[in-house]
Amino acid sequence: MKALIQIGKTFDYSFISEHMVIKTSIMKELIKRVESSPVTGDHWVEKIINSTDPSEPNGFSEFETYGTYCGVQHPDLYQLRELRTFRNAGKLYGRGVKDKQLAVLAQKYDMASLKNDIYLHFL
Helix, strand or coil: CHHHHCCCCCCCCCCCCCCCCCCHHHHHHHHHHHHCCCCCCCCHHHHHHHHCCCCCCCCCCHHHHHHHHHHHHCHHHCCCCCCCEECCHHHHHCCCCCHHHHHHHHHHCCEEEEECCEEEECC
């Protein structure tokens, strides 16, 4: 992140989460910033790949980069929200979760992950 946008770890919390709202204009601004970085590459994707240490399993996070960029460059345009989440609901209920089970989950959690690509957001 430091090499790509010249901003290091700035906040004492992580922006990595089950979901994140992205403002397109800010994302385009961030991509232009990455493209103008001195990291080797002709495209922003190449620059991200080339800035990452291959021995580091978590060398880059789009959530962390976007969240940090917004927090520094546009602090008035974002708001943190702490959610009660359950990432392993799929191991407990599988994909065939029943309405009664959803009701129980909704009493305790704001969001439950049933499978890598299925998230339930309780309103």
